Amino acid sequence: MRRGGKPGSLFDLHALCSWLVQSSRKVERLDHERGPRPGGATWCGWALALAVASAALPARAESFVRRLAERALERGIAQEARGDIAQALTSYDEAVRTDTTLGAAALRLGGLRERMGDRAEAELLYGQALSAPETSADAYYARALLRAAQQRRREATSDLAESVALSPRAERLRVLAGWYVEARSWPAALASWRALAANAETTGNAADQREARLTVAALSWLASDTDPVMAGATSNDWVRRSLARAARPAKREPQGARKLTP
Numbered sequence: 586m587r588r589g590g591k592p593g594s595l596f597d598l599h600a601l602c603s604w605l606v607q608s609s610r611k612v613e614r615l616d617h618e619r620g621p622r623p624g625g626a627t628w629c630g631w632a633l634a635l636a637v638a639s640a641a642l643p644a645r646a647e648s649f650v651r652r653l654a655e656r657a658l659e660r661g662i663a664q665e666a667r668g669d670i671a672q673a674l675t676s677y678d679e680a681v682r683t684d685t686t687l688g689a690a691a692l693r694l695g696g697l698r699e700r701m702g703d704r705a706e707a708e709l710l711y712g713q714a715l716s717a718p719e720t721s722a723d724a725y726y727a728r729a730l731l732r733a734a735q736q737r738r739r740e741a742t743s744d745l746a747e748s749v750a751l752s753p754r755a756e757r758l759r760v761l762a763g764w765y766v767e768a769r770s771w772p773a774a775l776a777s778w779r780a781l782a783a784n785a786e787t788t789g790n791a792a793d794q795r796e797a798r799l800t801v802a803a804l805s806w807l808a809s810d811t812d813p814v815m816a817g818a819t820s821n822d823w824v825r826r827s828l829a830r831a832a833r834p835a836k837r838e839p840q841g842a843r844k845l846t847p
Contacts, residue, residue, distance in 0.1 A: 654684035661693060673697065681710070688717025692724055699731055707731060722752035738764065755784050771808040778804055 661676030674697055680690035695710030708731060714724035729744035745761045762777035782797035 650684050651687070654680045654687045654690060657683060658687065658690045658693065661690075665693070665697070670697065681713075685713065686717060688714040688720030688724065691717075692720050692727065695724075695727065699727075704731060704735065722748050725751065726757055733764075738768070742768070753780065753784075755781060758784070766804075771804055775801065775804040775808050 657676050657680035661673045661680065664670075664676055665673035674694070677690055677694035677697065680687055681694055684690070691710045691714040695707040695714065698704075698710060699707035708728060711724045711728040711731065714720045714727075717724075725744045725748035729741045729748060731741075732738075732744060733741035742761070742764050745757065745764065749758050749761055758777055758781055762774050762781065765771075765774035765777060778797055778800045782794070782801055785793035785797050
């Protein structure tokens with residue numbers, strides 16, 4: 586603001602509106618004391634109009650910034666598809682700098698940085714993409730694979746578990762189950778394979794159903810009493826006993842045998 590209360594820049598609309606409102610109040614006082622003057626009502630009308638316009642500015646500016654970032658992102662995707670990695674890096678970086686909340690841009694840029702060997706920068710970008718709900722599951726998954734490649738398996742497993750919790754895709758759940766088996770975390774592996782078995786039942790894939798059924802049976806034996814479900818078989822609580830009975834793999838009768846009923 587300049588001396589005397591007038592705004593120093595027309596682009597500082599908030600300051601301009603504040604000055605106009607104060608000036609309009611002075612005009613009203615003078616009108617009241619000396620009588621109405623030509624242009625007084627017009628002055629107040631302009632003050633009100635500019636005040637309303639300034640209230641809508643933040644949302645419009647945010648929308649404009651997002652559109653600029655999305656255009657840079659789209660340009661980068663096209664450049665990457667053509668194999669123009671250098672230009673794609675520039676476009677993705679522009680998108681991230683323009684709108685830091687555009688998770689898709691951070692995720693894309695992180696992927697390229699990782700491919701170029703800059704894992705530290707890629708991890709930071711994946712972390713930035715976590716804040717956007719639409720990319721958080723993919724960002725956790727990308728960071729999990731990056732950390733696993735660095736032999737940071739505990740952090741990687743935690744990230745992958747978060748990704749699966751947000752988006753339970755079968756292929757990611759299978760990777761998580763494999764990591765649990767490698768870590769000998771039998772109850773966690775069993776829970777993951779039970780989820781895979783349920784998914785196989787939903788999709789109707791016979792091969793996946795057979796694999797899940799056999800794996801659940803093996804892990805149930807390995808988990809033993811550490812399995813919170815199967816441990817209920819000897820519980821005094823009938824609910825836990827029922828759950829354990831339902832989770833127990835069904836025994837198949839030999840071919841040709843027929844069950845006789847009384």
